[in-house]
Amino acid sequence: MANKITERTEDFSQWYQDVIREGKLADHSPVRGSMVIRPNGFALWENMKQALDQMFKDTGHENAYFPLFIPKSFLSKEAKHVEGFAKECAVVTHSRLRSTDDGVEVDPESKLEEELIVRPTSETIIWDSYRNWIQSYRDLPILINQWANVVRWEMRTRLFLRTMEFLWQEGHTAHATKQEAVEETTRMLEVYRTFAEDFMAMPVIKGVKTESERFAGAEDTYCIETLLQDNKALQAGTSHFLGQNFAKAFDVKFQSSEGEHEYVWATSWGVSTRLIGGLIMTHSDDQGLVLPPKLAPNQVVIVPIWKSDEEKEEVMDYCDDIVSELKERDIRVKVDDRENMSPGWKFNEHEATGIPVRLTIGPRDLKNNNAELARRDTLDKNIVEREGLAQRVDDLLKTIQEKLYTTAKERIEDNTHSVDSYDEFKDIIENEGGFVYAHWDGTAETEEKIKEETKATIRCIPLEDGEEGECMVTGKPSKQKVLFARAY
Amino acid sequence: MANKITERTEDFSQWYQDVIREGKLADHSPVRGSMVIRPNGFALWENMKQALDQMFKDTGHENAYFPLFIPKSFLSKEAKHVEGFAKECAVVTHSRLRSTDDGVEVDPESKLEEELIVRPTSETIIWDSYRNWIQSYRDLPILINQWANVVRWEMRTRLFLRTMEFLWQEGHTAHATKQEAVEETTRMLEVYRTFAEDFMAMPVIKGVKTESERFAGAEDTYCIETLLQDNKALQAGTSHFLGQNFAKAFDVKFQSSEGEHEYVWATSWGVSTRLIGGLIMTHSDDQGLVLPPKLAPNQVVIVPIWKSDEEKEEVMDYCDDIVSELKERDIRVKVDDRENMSPGWKFNEHEATGIPVRLTIGPRDLKNNNAELARRDTLDKNIVEREGLAQRVDDLLKTIQEKLYTTAKERIEDNTHSVDSYDEFKDIIENEGGFVYAHWDGTAETEEKIKEETKATIRCIPLEDGEEGECMVTGKPSKQKVLFARAY
Numbered sequence: 001m002a003n004k005i006t007e008r009t010e011d012f013s014q015w016y017q018d019v020i021r022e023g024k025l026a027d028h029s030p031v032r033g034s035m036v037i038r039p040n041g042f043a044l045w046e047n048m049k050q051a052l053d054q055m056f057k058d059t060g061h062e063n064a065y066f067p068l069f070i071p072k073s074f075l076s077k078e079a080k081h082v083e084g085f086a087k088e089c090a091v092v093t094h095s096r097l098r099s100t101d102d103g104v105e106v107d108p109e110s111k112l113e114e115e116l117i118v119r120p121t122s123e124t125i126i127w128d129s130y131r132n133w134i135q136s137y138r139d140l141p142i143l144i145n146q147w148a149n150v151v152r153w154e155m156r157t158r159l160f161l162r163t164m165e166f167l168w169q170e171g172h173t174a175h176a177t178k179q180e181a182v183e184e185t186t187r188m189l190e191v192y193r194t195f196a197e198d199f200m201a202m203p204v205i206k207g208v209k210t211e212s213e214r215f216a217g218a219e220d221t222y223c224i225e226t227l228l229q230d231n232k233a234l235q236a237g238t239s240h241f242l243g244q245n246f247a248k249a250f251d252v253k254f255q256s257s258e259g260e261h262e263y264v265w266a267t268s269w270g271v272s273t274r275l276i277g278g279l280i281m282t283h284s285d286d287q288g289l290v291l292p293p294k295l296a297p298n299q300v301v302i303v304p305i306w307k308s309d310e311e312k313e314e315v316m317d318y319c320d321d322i323v324s325e326l327k328e329r330d331i332r333v334k335v336d337d338r339e340n341m342s343p344g345w346k347f348n349e350h351e352a353t354g355i356p357v358r359l360t361i362g363p364r365d366l367k368n369n370n371a372e373l374a375r376r377d378t379l380d381k382n383i384v385e386r387e388g389l390a391q392r393v394d395d396l397l398k399t400i401q402e403k404l405y406t407t408a409k410e411r412i413e414d415n416t417h418s419v420d421s422y423d424e425f426k427d428i429i430e431n432e433g434g435f436v437y438a439h440w441d442g443t444a445e446t447e448e449k450i451k452e453e454t455k456a457t458i459r460c461i462p463l464e465d466g467e468e469g470e471c472m473v474t475g476k477p478s479k480q481k482v483l484f485a486r487a488y
Numbered sequence: 489m490a491n492k493i494t495e496r497t498e499d500f501s502q503w504y505q506d507v508i509r510e511g512k513l514a515d516h517s518p519v520r521g522s523m524v525i526r527p528n529g530f531a532l533w534e535n536m537k538q539a540l541d542q543m544f545k546d547t548g549h550e551n552a553y554f555p556l557f558i559p560k561s562f563l564s565k566e567a568k569h570v571e572g573f574a575k576e577c578a579v580v581t582h583s584r585l586r587s588t589d590d591g592v593e594v595d596p597e598s599k600l601e602e603e604l605i606v607r608p609t610s611e612t613i614i615w616d617s618y619r620n621w622i623q624s625y626r627d628l629p630i631l632i633n634q635w636a637n638v639v640r641w642e643m644r645t646r647l648f649l650r651t652m653e654f655l656w657q658e659g660h661t662a663h664a665t666k667q668e669a670v671e672e673t674t675r676m677l678e679v680y681r682t683f684a685e686d687f688m689a690m691p692v693i694k695g696v697k698t699e700s701e702r703f704a705g706a707e708d709t710y711c712i713e714t715l716l717q718d719n720k721a722l723q724a725g726t727s728h729f730l731g732q733n734f735a736k737a738f739d740v741k742f743q744s745s746e747g748e749h750e751y752v753w754a755t756s757w758g759v760s761t762r763l764i765g766g767l768i769m770t771h772s773d774d775q776g777l778v779l780p781p782k783l784a785p786n787q788v789v790i791v792p793i794w795k796s797d798e799e800k801e802e803v804m805d806y807c808d809d810i811v812s813e814l815k816e817r818d819i820r821v822k823v824d825d826r827e828n829m830s831p832g833w834k835f836n837e838h839e840a841t842g843i844p845v846r847l848t849i850g851p852r853d854l855k856n857n858n859a860e861l862a863r864r865d866t867l868d869k870n871i872v873e874r875e876g877l878a879q880r881v882d883d884l885l886k887t888i889q890e891k892l893y894t895t896a897k898e899r900i901e902d903n904t905h906s907v908d909s910y911d912e913f914k915d916i917i918e919n920e921g922g923f924v925y926a927h928w929d930g931t932a933e934t935e936e937k938i939k940e941e942t943k944a945t946i947r948c949i950p951l952e953d954g955e956e957g958e959c960m961v962t963g964k965p966s967k968q969k970v971l972f973a974r975a976y
Contacts, residue, residue: 027617027620031557031613034557039552062530063534064525064530065533067522068522068606068637068653069639071518072592082592086592087584088584089584090582090604091598092578092606093582096574097560097579097605103564104560104563117585125517128518138828165555
C-alpha cells in the first residue's frame with residue numbers, strides 16, 4: 001500500500017483530511033455538514049468520554065438526559081441566547097410524510113402548532129426542568145452533566161472541527177451563591193485543562209473570552225486554547241458563568257436558609273468531538289495518525305510472521321504469552337494475525353491508525369528470544385529481549401505519552417511571540433502565525449479592527465497576571481497582554 | 489414522608505407513574521411525548537448500557553455513530569420501510585429563525601431544498617455508508633452497533649414504555665451469506681435473552697413475529713417477550729433478519745471469493761429505554777422501585793445514626809471501615825450522612841429509589857459489634873454481626889438477584905395458560921389476562937379478527953417446537969400453539 005497521505009508542508013488541510021480517511025476515523029455523510037464517525041474514530045471518542053466522565057463524577061456530577069427538541073418559544077426567553085443561536089437552528093415543523101406517485105412528501109396536515117428546535121445547546125430546556133426541581137437551598141447545588149448530540153446549522157464545515165451535528169457533553173449546574181457558581185466554572189475549566197494536557201498530551205492556555213466572543217447568555221466565558229501544527233489556534237473547551245440570566249428567564253428562585261426568595265446562579269460547560277480534530281492536528285505526522293497511549297483504542301499491536309503451519313503454531317504461542325503479560329498490566333493489545341495481508345501492508349495500516357507501539361514476532365525472534373519493537377511517534381525500531389518485555393512496553397507507553405506532550409509544548413512555545421508594536425504583530429500573524437501576546441485597550445472596536453485587518457482574534461485574556469502597558473493599536477492603557485491568533 | 493405511591497391493585501397505571509416520580513427516574517417534558525431522564529433513571533440506564541455494550545463487544549461488534557438526520561428520499565428507497573415509518577416522522581424543513589416584535593419566527597428564506605427526517609431508526613443512512621465500505625468479501629462481515637437517540641412521533645405516550653424520543657442501541661450488520669446473517673440475528677436475540685434474564689432478572693420468551701407485526705423492511709423479526717405484573721405483555725427487544733432488502737434498495741453488492749457480484753445480507757437489532765419500563769413493572773411494589781442488584785446504581789446504602797458529635801465520629805469511623813470492605817468486593821455503596829433529614833425519611837427515600845440493601849448503624853451497634861441489615865425486596869430487617877458483614881452482604885446481593893428472577897418466573901408461569909377453544913381464550917383474556925397459548929391458522933385475517941374481538945395480539949411464534957393442532961377460531965390446521973396477550 002503506497003502512502004496516500006499528502007505532506008503537511010504541501011497542503012495542511014488536505015493532509016488533515018487524508019489522515020482522517022486513512023485512519024478510518026470518519027466519513028462525510030450525504031447530509032451536508034454531517035459526518036459518520038467510523039469505529040476507529042468512535043473508539044477514540046469512547047476513551048475520551050470515559051476519562052472525562054470519571055473526572056466529572058469525581059467532582060460530584062451526575063449524568064442525566066434532556067429532550068432533543070426545544071419549543072421555539074423557550075429559546076426566545078433569554079434575549080442574548082436566542083440572538084446567538086437563531087441563525088443556526090434546525091427547525092422541525094411537521095410530523096408525517098405521505099405517499100405520492102414518485103415517493104413521499106411532507107404531509108401539510110401534520111404541521112405542528114409550535115415549531116420545535118433541534119437543541120443547539122440545552123440551557124433553555126434544562127432550566128425549564130430546574131424550575132420544577134428547585135424550591136429551597138436544600139435542593140442546591142444541582143450538578144448535572146449530559147452526553148448528547150447537538151445541531152448547529154453550519155455552512156463551512158470540516159470533519160470533527162466544525163460539523164452541523166456533533167457529539168458533546170454539556171454540564172449544567174445550579175447554585176445558591178454567585179461565589180459557588182464562579183468556583184464551579186473555574187473548577188471545570190481546570191478539569192478540561194487536566195484532561196487536555198494529561199490525556200490528550202495537548203498543552204493549553206487557560207483564559208477568559210472577551211465580551212464579543214462570549215457564549216450567548218453568559219456573564220463570563222472561560223476557555224482553554226491550544227495551538228496546532230499549522231500555527232492556527234483552536235478553542236478546545238469552554239466553561240461559562242451564566243450569572244442569574246437563565247434563572248431570571250425561566251423564573252427559577254429558591255428559598256434561602258434565611259427565608260428569602262432569590263434567583264439561582266448557573267454555570268454550563270462543554271467539550272465536543274471537536275477535540276478529536278485538535279488531537280489529530282497536535283500530534284499526527286505525514287505517516288498518519290499519532291495517538292497518545294492513554295487514549296489510543298489499541299496501545300500495542302502484535303504482528304506475527306510465519307512461513308509454515310508449524311512456525312505459525314510456535315509464533316502464535318509466543319505471541320499469546322506476550323498478550324497475557326501485557327493484559328495483566330491493563331495494556332490494550334491486539335494481535336493482527338490476518339492471513340491475507342503482508343506484514344508491510346499491516347505496518348502501513350497500523351501507522352495510519354496511530355497504534356503507539358508495534359511488536360513484530362517471527363521465527364528468528366523465537367530462536368533468539370527477542371521481539372522487534374517499533375514506536376509510532378518516532379518511527380524508531382529496535383530488537384529487544386523477550387525477558388522483561390511487558391515492563392519495557394509499559395514504560396515505553398508512559399514515555400511516549402510524556403514525549404508527545406513535551407514535543408507539543410516545545411512547538412507551541414517556539415511559536416508563541418510577545419510584541420509591542422502593531423507592525424510587528426501584523427508581520428508575525430501574516431508570515432509566521434502562532435500565538436501572539438500583545439497589549440489591547442479593552443474595547444470591542446479595537447478588537448474588531450485587528451480582526452478585520454489581520455484575521456487574528458483575541459483567543460483569551462490569560463488567567464495568569466501580566467504587566468500593564470499600552471494598546472499596540474490605540475496607545476490607550478492595557479492591564480495585561482492578551483493572546484491573539486488566527487483560529488479555526 | 490407519607491408514602492405517595494398508589495397501590496397496584498387500586499390503579500396500576502397510576503402506581504407506575506408514582507413509582508417513577510418517587511424513584512426520581514424521569515419527568516414529563518414540556519415537549520409532548522418527550523421525557524427528562526433524571527440522574528437516578530440515567531444511572532440505571534448507564535449500568536444497562538455498560539452490560540449490553542460488553543456483550544456486544546464480546547460477540548465481535550464495534551460502536552460507531554451515524555447522522556441524526558436522514559434525507560427524505562432515503563426513506564423512500566425501501567418501500568415497506570417508508571410505509572412503516574412515514575406516519576411518525578419528525579421533519580426538519582428550515583434552518584433559521586428570525587426576530588419579530590414578539591419573539592422569533594421561522595425564517596421562510598431558510599427553507600431546505602430537501603427535507604430531513606429525524607431518524608426513527610438508521611437502516612437507510614447506514615446502508616448508504618455501507619455501499620462505500622463494501623467492495624469484496626474481505627470487507628465482510630461488518631458488525632457495528634450504535635448508541636443513539638431516535639424519534640418516532642407518537643400520540644399516546646407513557647414514560648419509558650413509549651416516548652416520542654427514546655434512547656436505544658441499534659446493531660446493523662452486513663454479511664456475505666444468508667446463513668451468517670440468520671445466525672447473527674439469533675445470536676443477538678440470545679444476547680438479549682441473557683441480558684433480560686441474568687441482569688434484569690426479567691424472564692422472557694423467545695419467538696418470531698407474525699408477518700403483520702414484522703419490522704418494516706424485515707424478512708423476519710425475532711423478539712423477546714415478557715409478562716408484567718398487570719398481566720400485560722411487553723416486547724422487550726427485537727432482532728431482524730433483513731434479507732437483501734436494504735442491500736437492494738441502496739445497491740450494496742460485494743465480489744465473492746469466486747468473483748461473483750452479489751447483494752449483501754443484513755441484520756439489525758435493538759433495545760431501548762423501554763426496558764426500564766419493563767424492569768419497573770416486573771419487580772417494583774407498593775413501596776416503590778425494586779432493582780436487581782446487578783443493575784442498581786447503588787447496591788448498598790448505609791445510614792449512620794448519632795446524637796452527639798462524639799458519637800458521630802465513632803459511628804462514621806465504623807461505617808468507613810464497612811465501606812472499605814464492601815468496595816474491596818466491588819460493591820457499589822454510598823453513605824447517606826445528610827444532616828437535615830431523619831432516618832425514617834431516608835428509609836422511605838431509599839425504598840422508593842430501590843436500593844437493594846440498607847445498613848443502619850447507630851451507637852448501640854458499635855457497642856454490640858452489630859449492624860441492622862434490611863432487604864428492599866422483602867422489606868425484612870435483621871440485626872447481624874459485624875464480623876463477616878461484607879461477605880454476608882455480597883451473598884445477599886446474589887440471593888436477591890436470584891430471588892427476583894424466580895419470583896418473576898413463578899408469577900409469569902402462574903399467569904400463562906394454554907387453551908383449545910376460542911371461548912376459553914376470550915374468557916381468560918378478558919378476565920385474567922396473562923400469556924395464552926393457542927392454535928392459530930397462520931392467516932393475517934384470523935389474527936386481525938382475534939385482535940379486534942379481544943384486543944389480544946400474537947406476541948410471537950415461540951422458537952420452541954410445539955404440537956400440531958387446529959386453529960381455535962377457524963378449525964384449520966396449525967403447526968404449533970402461538971403466544972397471545974394484550975400488550976403495551
